[in-house]
Amino acid sequence: MALSMRQEGIKQVPWFSLAEWHQVYKQVYSNNVNEQNKGYEMLLVWQARIPKLPVGVDCTLAIMQVCARDREWTPKINNGELPISYENDLCLMYSTTIMRLLNHISNIGHTKQTSLFQIAKQLNIPEWIVNLRHDTAHGHELPSIGVLRIAINILLVWLHKQYWAVEEAKRMEEYLIKKSVKEVQETEEVQDFDDLIELWTSVSLYIHAGYHLVLNVPDLQLKETLQDLRSYAISLLKENSEDMENDIDNYIETANDDIKKDKKYTLETARIVLLSEISRFLNKKSIPGKKDIVCNTLLSSEVFLPSKNMLAIFSKNTENELEKNVLPLDMVEFWKDIIFLLCEKDFMEVLIVKLLELVNNNEVSEEKKLLASLWISSISYSFLKLDIAHSICRTLEYHLEKMQKKLPSKAFELKVKEEVDHIYPHLKCVLWFNLSDTVLSCLTDIKFISKLILNINEFSLKFIVPILELLSSKIDNKSKQLLLNLMNVSIMVPLDKNDINSIECEKIFTLSDLKDDEYLVDTNKVEDEILHFLADKKIRNNYWNFAVATHNWAESPIGLLPWQNDGLEFVNPLNMIVQKYDVSVLDSEILPGIIDMKNVKIHGRINWNNVLRKKKRLKRKQDRRNRNIIMNKALETLKKQK
Known part of the structure; x- marks a missing residue:
């Protein structure tokens, strides 16, 4: 019968967390005296927090107290520093502790027997320990100190089995169940976003293949899914949901009009509704590790980092474009709405870090490393364009203010964009972020960029040029070229002497x-x-x-x-003395409060079927396979048309 605090009806607990409880448990049952003393001190702290401790904790505290006193006094008694009468005091303390412990446990649970011997038999406590209590209360002499030490160690083991181990098993079960539920929730959140991205990708692929209406899509399962999505969007509109309308103002208006007017259901409308749902997911604050989930899902997409065969979907001259260190324009155009969303929702820094990790991962194929580096380059050039736009924006604002003129926000942004494209024509095909966006701090941080340069590989040169341009501490062209030359030398890339963009500089010897x-x-x-x-x-x-x-x-x-x-x-290492007793000492001597944990068995009571939740996970795997089938059909349809 465990000394559970639930059986005692105690609602308040003296520990602040499960970690604190577990730490004290390990300290109490440690063979290290210093650790045991720390555990004893923490039990005293618990007693100060709540005077009425759980029975198991209270009995453990009493045993720890008398054992600590025994370990302190006995060496001094043996050395003559304390009189022999102190040993009698220890016997009194041991006897009182045993008596209180047996009195405590006789009043808990369903022990209705009147005889303490019957209660002890029911609770698996040796009968001779009950006799010790009887001799203490009614005998003429106290039991010997050696017998009392053996009894107290047996009771400490009994407390471990009946209170600490049982509570540990219960708390571990609660922790594992909570952890399992949390993992299932996180897995479901990952799966939900993965499904959204795959549906959006499938719809975009059909649009790229020339399909216009949902009705004409050859995949029956996708059509049914998109019809369900339309019904869901209509239900949101009927409920006057503001969440959906506030997510992507520049996209959702057209989709809402199409849905409200009951026009023919187009793939573009379905794509916009999916985009709004992706935005709603990115806005959720209750998802732990949301940024990692989103970026990992994106990087695992077959279309975001496609193979060579898949790249043919976006461009016929893929190899030529990759040799020029640029992504196919159709591919950038395909993903631009997702990129804009990630920028708006502050996900871009995590995406760049994830792409850098992929570039530096030796287990990743060269094709994926190249595509990841080119994505970093494309995104960096977009922020470089934004940085230039901000500079031109300030200049234009100054001139307009001086002329006492004012332009509407859209006209003003269009004017800035025209100016950027005119002055920097090589950035014309780069993605245009909103003027309200800001350049990522990591791309202007000298420490971050220094780490990139110090850990370069052959793919680093694909994206380092725009990042050097974004440095907050600007460097001149000559120094920049010297740095690029040094990077080329360090990764054993021969210098291009015919490069018209290179300038005359000192040779690196x-x-x-x-x-x-x-x-x-x-x-x-x-x-x-x-x-x-x-x-x-x-x-x-x-x-x-x-x-x-x-x-x-x-x-x-x-x-x-x-x-x-x-x-x-x-220098020889220092020899550190640790107060820890080995098994041979435990077998040959009686040490108060020190027990051999190898003989103490812990029986867990965890229901693993409840923890693992296998049925639900199998269902999610089936849903995942269905989503894969939808996107694979879309890819096959597009390949046939190419």
């Missing part, structure tokens, strides 16, 4: 440059001179390279430096 230069250097002589810098003139392995005399060895990693001899002295 390498060993091959020295040999090819008109001022030839005798490298053998240089190596002989460097060899004199070694202390013992010994090359220890083939991986060492000769360093120049001006090399700063103070910045080298810790290890054997070239001028050092082999005889190095090392």
Whole structure:
């Protein structure tokens, strides 16, 4: 019969969290005396918070108290620092603790027997411990200190089995169930967004293939899904839902008009309604890790990072465009509404970080790395265009204010866009963000960009140019070209001497440059001179390279430096003494409050069927397969027309 606080009817608990309860439990049943003392101190804190502790905690506190006192006094009694009478005091404390514990447990649960011996038998407490209590209350002498220590350790084990382990199992079950429910909810949220993206992608693919009406779509399952979506949108309009109308003002008006006027249901209308639903999802604040969910879903899409065969959907000259380090314009146009949404809802920084992680992941294919780097480039150029637009916007505002003129917001933005396209024609095909948007802080942060440069690979050069332009601390063209040249050298990319955009700059010298230069250097002589810098003139392995005399060895990693001899002295590690008792000590001596946990069994009571919820997960997997079938049909239809 467990000493559960639920059986005791106690609603208040003295611990602030499950983590605190679990920590105290581990400390109380630790063989480390220091840890046990910390557990005892925390039990005292619990008693200060709530004087009427749960029975299991109260009994544990009493045992910890007498054991701590025993461990403190016994060494001093043995050394003669305390009189022998202190041992009798310990016997009194042990006897009182055992008596109180048995009195406590005889008053809980459904123990209605009048005899304490019968209660102890029902609760699996040894009969001789009940006799100790009887001798304490009615005998002429107290039991010996050794017997009392054995009894108190047995009762500590009994408390572990009947209170701490049971409560631990219950709390663990509650935690796992809550965690499972949370994971199921998160999985459902991920699946919902995944379904929305796949439906939106499928509809957009049919539009790209030339289909206009939902009625003409060859996929019956998609038609039924879109009809359900239309019914859902109509129900929202009838309820005068403001949520849907406030999500995407520039998109939803047309869709609402089509739905209200009962026109023929077009794919464009369905696409806009799906876009509004995606926006509603992005607005939800109750979804943990929402930004990661959205970006991971996008990066796993077959159309956002397509294979070579899939790229043919967007362009016939895909290879030429990729060689020029640009994404196909049709592909950027296809995804622009989603990109605008992510920018509006503050998801772009997470998307860029995710794309960078993909570029630096060695397990990802070269094709995906290239596409990810080009997406970073496309997005960075869009923010560069926005940064230029902001600059032109300020200038135009100044001139209009000086002339005492005022333009409507749409006309003003159109004027700024025309000015940007005129001055920077190479940015004309780049996505145009709203003037109200802001440039991502990470793309202007010198620390973030420095990390990009220090961790470059062959794909970094695809997107680093627009990012360098966005730096808050502007650098001149000459320094910028030097930096790009250095990046080319560091990733072993040959410099393009015919590049008309490159400017004259100092050459970056390498060993091959020295040999090819008109001022030839005798490298053998240089190596002989460097060899004199070694202390013992010994090359220890083939991986060492000769360093120049001006090399700063103070910045080298810790290890054997070239001028050092082999005889190095090392500092021996400190020997730390930890008060922890091994099994042999536990078997041979009686230590108060120290028990052998290998003999203590914990029986969990977790219902794993309730935790795993297998049936619901199988249903979600079936829904997922249906969504995949819809998008695959859309892709096949589009491929046939190409």
